Amino acid sequence: MSSTVHNVHERALPVPASVVGRLVDRIGAADDPLWPVPAWMPMRFDRPLAVGADGGHGPIRYHVTGYEPGRRVELTFHARTGLIGGHALEVEERGPRTCLLRHRLAARPVGRMRLLWPALVRVCHDAVIEHLLDNAERAVTGAIAVPVRYPWRARLAVGMKSVRVRDVPAPTAATLLHDSIERPDLADAYSLRVPPGTTTDPHDWAAAVFRNPPRVVVALLRLRNRLVTTIGVERSDASDFDTIARTDNEVLLGTNAGHLTFRSSVLVQPDLGGTTITVATLVAARSRAGRAYLAAVRLVHPLVVRAMLRHAGRTAVAPWRSTGRA
Missing domain, CATH: 3.30.530 (Alpha-D-Glucose-1,6-Bisphosphate; Chain A, domain 4)
Incomplete structure (x- = not known):
């Protein structure tokens, strides 16, 4: 039996939590400032962000199972995705002028995802989320201190999907x-x-x-x-x-x-x-x-x-x- 994967990415941002929270509230919208397009297929839902909204990005599908405006979005994977569990994007206040933007994934790979996760999906997931955090940093500060560099497997995945x-x-x-x-x-x-x-x-x-x-x-x-x-x-x-x-x-x-x-x-x-x-x-x-x-x-x-x-x-x-x- 495959074990549960725990994957965490976070970024300290020098702005109040409410500023970053407004960005999180637009995740999946047409004017989403965080999701890294065009490198990856956009995240989209079948309705405005709320509990019950269904969607995903490309073949990775999930639905919203928790939403605290300005604070937290929780998403649970569809079973056919091959991941049993979910992931969340959350803003943690660290003071009046600083906060932490964190993405957490806790899921158990099943079926072919037991092979795909370590071979390709994990490295793509890490690139997507670090790019998302870069977008948040750029949105609130105008620049990125250390931009993410895509490893070759992530570049290959983007090329196979996006450049045919x-x-x-x-x-x-x-x-x-x-x-x-x-x-x-x-x-x-x-x-x-x-x-x-x-x-x-x-x-x-x-x-x-x-x-x-x-x-x-x-x-x-x-x-x-x-x-x-x-x-x-x-x-x-x-x-x-x-x-x-x-x-x-x-x-x-x-x-x-x-x-x-x-x-x-x-x-x-x-x-x-x-x-x-x-x-x-x-x-x-x-x-x-x-x-x-x-x-x-x-x-x-x-x-x-x-x-x-x-x-x-x-x-x-x-x-x-x-x-x-x-």
Whole structure:
């Protein structure tokens, strides 16, 4: 039989307990200042915070079994979560101008959670709660003395859940793209869905995808520039990704080179569950050299775009550490 896990995290804060209590009262709300999004799926309940409210974050489900406004929220796990017990977030007054924010978990892992807890869930839980305490410290002081750094297993878990690139049809909402090239020789689109809390400005995502590529893509572009002159193709540079047009939810980038016309759209579509970013590309060859070049590019283009979009998503979610300053 598995034993009960006792896990405690706490942070002394240099403000009255009532100030931190107001933050705790917003846990699970749309404007929750504590829960660490977008690195993790948001905590949500089926009603305002009160005894009986049901919800959780991602696959971890629980319901409110105790609530003292401004002081304490107690949550009991659903049996299907694999944890028998509960956890609580509480504020303890330590004086007129200081308090302690504490998270306590006491639960017995059952079923597959007996393996998952020591292998992965514990390290993710510790990262989430320390990040939550960082958010509380930043909210009341404007900075964090020692921001939490995510261990590699927590980073892996965030990446697996939050940064999945999919091959999709070019979205009809990408109107700038569809009006840019009538008869493309190459057309594809890839999408990424990230949790709530990331930017919804398409210009930000365009910069993240095309102005900050992963190192492997930078190396491939350098190799490309060394090879293409042998077939009469121009070298590429940052101007290949100049912004041509934009709307509130789409940015169109591209260039008109001698060998081809290139257009790429970054479309951002937010909803209540998160944000979908789609990078769609159209290319039309303009010469024999362009057609030869495009025949080779088809082989690596999907890998490059996926890598760039995945890297942008990981950078936006940023699970490596919490932000130190407001």
